[in-house]
Amino acid sequence: MSDLNTLTLAQARDALRKGETTSVALTEACLAAIEGAGALNAFVHKTPEIALERAQAADVRLQSGDAPKMCGLPIGIKDLFCTKGVPSQAASHILEGFKPEYESTVSQQLADAGAVMLGKLNMDEFAMGSSNETSCYGNAVNPWRRGNDDAALTPGGSSGGSAAAVAADLCLAATGTDTGGSIRQPAAFVGITGIKPTYGRCSRWGIVAFASSLDQAGPMTKDVRDAAIMLEAMCGHDPKDSTSAELAVPDFEAMLTGDIRGKVIGIPREYRMDGMPEEIEALWQQGTEMLRAAGAEIRDISLPHTKYALPTYYVIAPAEASSNLARYDGVRYGHRAKLAQGDGITEMYEKTRAEGFGHEVQRRVMVGTYVLSAGFYDAYYNRARKVRTLIKKDFEDVFAAGVDAILTPATPSAAFGLGEMTDADPVQMYLNDVFTVTVNLAGLPGVSVPAGLDKQGLPLGLQLIGRPWEEGDLLNTAYALEQAAGFVAKPAKWW
Numbered sequence: 001m002s003d004l005n006t007l008t009l010a011q012a013r014d015a016l017r018k019g020e021t022t023s024v025a026l027t028e029a030c031l032a033a034i035e036g037a038g039a040l041n042a043f044v045h046k047t048p049e050i051a052l053e054r055a056q057a058a059d060v061r062l063q064s065g066d067a068p069k070m071c072g073l074p075i076g077i078k079d080l081f082c083t084k085g086v087p088s089q090a091a092s093h094i095l096e097g098f099k100p101e102y103e104s105t106v107s108q109q110l111a112d113a114g115a116v117m118l119g120k121l122n123m124d125e126f127a128m129g130s131s132n133e134t135s136c137y138g139n140a141v142n143p144w145r146r147g148n149d150d151a152a153l154t155p156g157g158s159s160g161g162s163a164a165a166v167a168a169d170l171c172l173a174a175t176g177t178d179t180g181g182s183i184r185q186p187a188a189f190v191g192i193t194g195i196k197p198t199y200g201r202c203s204r205w206g207i208v209a210f211a212s213s214l215d216q217a218g219p220m221t222k223d224v225r226d227a228a229i230m231l232e233a234m235c236g237h238d239p240k241d242s243t244s245a246e247l248a249v250p251d252f253e254a255m256l257t258g259d260i261r262g263k264v265i266g267i268p269r270e271y272r273m274d275g276m277p278e279e280i281e282a283l284w285q286q287g288t289e290m291l292r293a294a295g296a297e298i299r300d301i302s303l304p305h306t307k308y309a310l311p312t313y314y315v316i317a318p319a320e321a322s323s324n325l326a327r328y329d330g331v332r333y334g335h336r337a338k339l340a341q342g343d344g345i346t347e348m349y350e351k352t353r354a355e356g357f358g359h360e361v362q363r364r365v366m367v368g369t370y371v372l373s374a375g376f377y378d379a380y381y382n383r384a385r386k387v388r389t390l391i392k393k394d395f396e397d398v399f400a401a402g403v404d405a406i407l408t409p410a411t412p413s414a415a416f417g418l419g420e421m422t423d424a425d426p427v428q429m430y431l432n433d434v435f436t437v438t439v440n441l442a443g444l445p446g447v448s449v450p451a452g453l454d455k456q457g458l459p460l461g462l463q464l465i466g467r468p469w470e471e472g473d474l475l476n477t478a479y480a481l482e483q484a485a486g487f488v489a490k491p492a493k494w495w
Contacts, residue, residue, distance in 0.1 A: 055072065109233060140160040153417055177217050198444060445465070
């Protein structure tokens with residue numbers, strides 16, 4: 001078999017079981033693709049020795065006839081996941097040189113399932129960003145181009161390296177994390193599938209924290225079937241994570257029938273934003289008609305507190321970030337600033353954090369510290385928590401009224417150029433999360449499915465939001481949408 005790196009997880013799994021290829025061959029094909037894709041800056045810590053060692057072990061396991069679905073499949077791991085003995089920097093200078101002596105629960109579960117780690121993937125610093133332009137490694141680059149334009153485009157953020165690597169066939173799939181859309185937005189920008197499961201479905205242990213009540217890991221894959229396969233391997237109760245749900249993990253792949261007859265799909269009127277590009281509106285309408293044609297009932301719904309979602313998110317997330325990032329002080333691990341004679345512990349903290357954190361992280365830490373400070377805690381943070389409860393109740397009311405899933409756009413635009421937003425107000429960048437943050441605030445599962453191309457030939461995605469803990473049903477609806485949309489476009493190779 002040629003072009004092994006272009007296979008989906010399901011295709012590669014089946015080929016391994018039929019003896020048509022080996023994990024070593026798959027891994028070598030991906031490693032060769034990675035070496036030839038330096039221009040994308042997707043992989044920032046390559047681990048070929050670990051990859052080949054795991055691939056050889058997977059081949060032995062496959063020959064024994066008792067191997068899980070992910071066994072032997074080469075994947076990339078976002079730099080936010082701690083990986084034993086491998087740099088885990090969260091794309092920040094402040095964690096330079098940090099090599100954990102432990103493995104995150106999710107990456108350990110994937111390793112236990114026989115998945116092959118090819119290396120660590122680029123991302124926005126501490127997962128704070130929507131364009132992968134805040135990374136200490138430099139920008140990750142989208143493998144897609146606008147028409148005949150050579151301008152470099154963002155792969156989205158914060159999981160931009162994961163998105164670029166999967167879209168460019170450098171790995172068969174990758175892990176991502178999603179705090180306000182960081183799996184779904186980049187997936188939409190590069191034409192792949194990305195699912196954020198229900199909060200608590202995947203363990204957060206060993207994943208560098210941004211906002212603890214919002215962060216959730218999930219898979220970024222070439223299609224919906226692959227998302228089902230990989231999500232199952234990533235999920236499960238973890239006693240080391242107090243927010244991890246003690247629920248059985250279903251066979252998500254077995255639930256992909258494509259039959260959504262009788263399902264009720266909600267179309268929220270509040271997601272029709274002023275100034276929304278006509279192409280996004282048209283795609284949303286097409287997606288609605290596709291689901292209707294597949295037998296679903298379409299129902300207009302209202303989520304009245306949606307308009308408060310972005311400000312609520314950008315109070316709660318920085319508040320939690322300022323608390324979580326207080327531990328990076330130059331004392332125990334990572335970067336420590338050089339001190340002048342006479343400097344004390346306070347100066348060491350200040351200089352280390354000023355040198356180690358990038359501007360976006362500094363901005364969010366300062367905002368978070370402000371909203372948690374005396375005199376402002378009730379005015380901002382507590383009020384945001386109350387609004388979050390109202391946003392969550394909007395969804396609960398809609399689901400209680402019989403809606404099975406909600407269809408929305410994934411992003412307000414196609415991928416934009418790297419550097420195009422440099423001089424913009426930070427709020428303009430935050431608007432990239434306008435369709436995704438509500439899902440994190442409510443703790444719900446959400447999936448982005450590629451559904452079309454804009455007039456410049458760039459991918460556009462649609463988002464489906466599901467009931468809590470019903471990822472299998474959500475993925476089945478996504479599968480029906482994927483089949484109807486028939487999206488098969490790939491970026492033309494220029495790197």
